Amino acid sequence: MFDLLIRGGTLATASDVFQADIAVKDGVIVQIGRDLGEARNTVDASGRYVLPGGIDSHVHISQPSGEGIVMADDFESGTRSALFGGNTTVMPFCLQRKGEGLRSALSDYHALAEGNCYTDVSFHLIVSDPSPQVLGQELPALVEDGYTSLKVFMTYEDLRLSDAEILGVLDTARRTGALVMVHCENEDAIRYLIGRHEADGDVAPKAHATTRPIAAEREATHRALSLAEIVDVPLVIVHVSNRESMEEIERARRRGRKVIGETCPQYLMLTAEDLDGMDWEGAKFVCSPPPRDKASQDACWDGIERGVFDLYSSDHCPFRYDDPAGKLNPKGRESFRHIPNGIPGVETRLPILFSEGVMKGRIDLPRFVVLSSTNHAKTYGLYPKKGTIAIGADADLAIWDPAATRTIRHADLHDASDYSPYEGLEVTGWPTTIIRGGAVVVDDGVLGEGARTGRYVPRDRSSLAGPTETDVEQSSTGGIR
Ligand code: DUC
Ligand code: ZN
Ligand code: ZN
Ligand code: ZN
Numbered sequence: 425m426f427d428l429l430i431r432g433g434t435l436a437t438a439s440d441v442f443q444a445d446i447a448v449k450d451g452v453i454v455q456i457g458r459d460l461g462e463a464r465n466t467v468d469a470s471g472r473y474v475l476p477g478g479i480d481s482h483v484h485i486s487q488p489s490g491e492g493i494v495m496a497d498d499f500e501s502g503t504r505s506a507l508f509g510g511n512t513t514v515m516p517f518c519l520q521r522k523g524e525g526l527r528s529a530l531s532d533y534h535a536l537a538e539g540n541c542y543t544d545v546s547f548h549l550i551v552s553d554p555s556p557q558v559l560g561q562e563l564p565a566l567v568e569d570g571y572t573s574l575k576v577f578m579t580y581e582d583l584r585l586s587d588a589e590i591l592g593v594l595d596t597a598r599r600t601g602a603l604v605m606v607h608c609e610n611e612d613a614i615r616y617l618i619g620r621h622e623a624d625g626d627v628a629p630k631a632h633a634t635t636r637p638i639a640a641e642r643e644a645t646h647r648a649l650s651l652a653e654i655v656d657v658p659l660v661i662v663h664v665s666n667r668e669s670m671e672e673i674e675r676a677r678r679r680g681r682k683v684i685g686e687t688c689p690q691y692l693m694l695t696a697e698d699l700d701g702m703d704w705e706g707a708k709f710v711c712s713p714p715p716r717d718k719a720s721q722d723a724c725w726d727g728i729e730r731g732v733f734d735l736y737s738s739d740h741c742p743f744r745y746d747d748p749a750g751k752l753n754p755k756g757r758e759s760f761r762h763i764p765n766g767i768p769g770v771e772t773r774l775p776i777l778f779s780e781g782v783m784k785g786r787i788d789l790p791r792f793v794v795l796s797s798t799n800h801a802k803t804y805g806l807y808p809k810k811g812t813i814a815i816g817a818d819a820d821l822a823i824w825d826p827a828a829t830r831t832i833r834h835a836d837l838h839d840a841s842d843y844s845p846y847e848g849l850e851v852t853g854w855p856t857t858i859i860r861g862g863a864v865v866v867d868d869g870v871l872g873e874g875a876r877t878g879r880y881v882p883r884d885r886s887s888l889a890g891p892t893e894t895d896v897e898q899s900s901t902g903g904i905r
Contacts, residue, residue, distance in 0.1 A: 426448060427464055429445060429462075430823070431467070432445070433446075433469025433474035436474075436789040437812055438793050438812065447461070453817050475796070478513075479810060481803065483514045483770050484516060492748075497740070499540040500540045501839055502514070503543045507838075508871075509771035510824070510858065511822075513544040513881065515547065521553075522552055524553065544810075546570075546880065552577070554593050571882075572603060573604075573886065574597075576593055576605070578607060579614060587647065594657050597889070601885040606659060606660070608645040608647075609641050613639070613643070614635055633699050638665075639668075645669045649681065656891045657891065658889060660684040661685055665687070665713040667723035687728065688736070688737055689772065689773055692776070692780065697717075704757060708751060708767070728777075734795075740767075741768075742768035744842045770839065778851070783826070805883035805885050805886050806881065820861065822857075823857040827852070828856065832846045856868055860878065
């Protein structure tokens with residue numbers, strides 16, 4: 425007797441689309457086929473797609489922000505919103521503050537997550553203080569414990585690392601098998617431009633975009649890739665917004681580098697003009713790198729289609745708009761420089777890609793699965809336990825109704841922000857039933873009882889980590905196959 429049977433659906437994996445039933449026992453997929461037998465519970469998936477649960481490998485939850493600024497989502501609201509958007513695993517960032525150890529940051533972060541998660545969670549580290557103790561002792565031990573990825577910043581005064589510090593982190597990654605993600609923007613160039621704009625009294629939200637130009641992102645991308653080449657480690661370039669940065673990734677791949685590229689919905693759907701709204705409304709779209717122009721959107725779609733991008737993540741980084749602890753904080757009303765960077769999007773990530781990508785014929789269903797789930801699991805050491813539909817994999821599944829039409833309204837979403845950057849967008853296709861670890865946690869749009877039982881998942885090393893000699897299968901454009 426199985427625990428759960430999912431019957432009559434059309435299944436899709438990274439490679440195939442086929443009709444089959446799925447049998448689940450003890451949280452794991454045990455059979456895929458027809459006439460599988462009896463189960464205690466059955467889900468009828470006829471007329472719907474059964475896909476691996478989404479994995480969003482780039483979200484920010486309860487991350488300490490500037491003074492007086494509070495991130496809108498904690499683990500409860502952030503993972504609930506993720507779940508309703510078709511995700512069964514999210515990977516938020518645990519921020520190390522300067523002078524703080526990584527273990528101490530992690531213990532605080534685990535305490536926030538414990539008992540409050542609707543999805544499974546796993547943590548990346550943000551290294552802001554790569555002291556000898558951190559690189560020599562803490563990080564190597566933490567990689568062994570399943571914290572196998574970390575992010576470094578080339579921008580933000582309080583977070584940026586120097587090139588020498590980045591090299592030190594990359595070297596530790598090479599020794600330990602950790603995978604490094606980089607936020608690529610040239611801080612000095614941005615500082616210079618911010619100073620010039622403020623001197624001119626040019627302080628409205630739209631100046632956020634003009635002070636963080638494509639050249640600042642492209643240059644930092646080139647530099648990060650060069651540093652990784654010097655140390656000989658793979659690199660993840662996160663939240664890529666434009667063609668010139670994509671070209672840096674492709675050039676590095678042609679030199680034989682292992683590079684994972686990530687883009688996000690904001691670079692497919694928004695432009696810098698969105699920052700130019702009435703009454704400081706543009707603050708709703710302030711994120712870094714900023715949204716660019718129509719040509720950059722087209723370039724990012726091209727990268728989604730051609731495999732320049734291996735990952736499509738939300739970069740959910742939610743602040744409330746009409747809130748003194750959010751976008752409209754007292755200083756943020758005076759200058760764009762004090763508007764917290766980041767926008768919500770964990771619930772709308774997949775519906776946007778499904779509607780704009782699959783339904784509009786830009787990508788097929790397997791590519792959707794790759795970008796929404798499989799490659800996140802492969803990149804960050806969760807595969808094949810997660811990221812696919814296979815015997816032995818966790819029964820983490822999203823059942824999509826391809827005929828569901830919706831207009832995105834923040835009022836219908838489940839996060840704790842007070843707006844959606846995609847308000848009014850019409851989409852076709854929505855994840856209606858979500859199964860996590862074999863439990864039906866969203867049933868036709870209704871949150872199941874006992875859904876707040878997501879677990880923390882330690883990870884293996886990325887299959888991509890290590891020096892170039894370790895062979896990885898890369899697609900014709902160099903990304904993950
Ligand atoms: N980088 C992110 O990854 N998210 C939000 C803000 C930022 O700079
Ligand atoms: Zn970033
Ligand atoms: Zn200006
Ligand atoms: Zn981010």
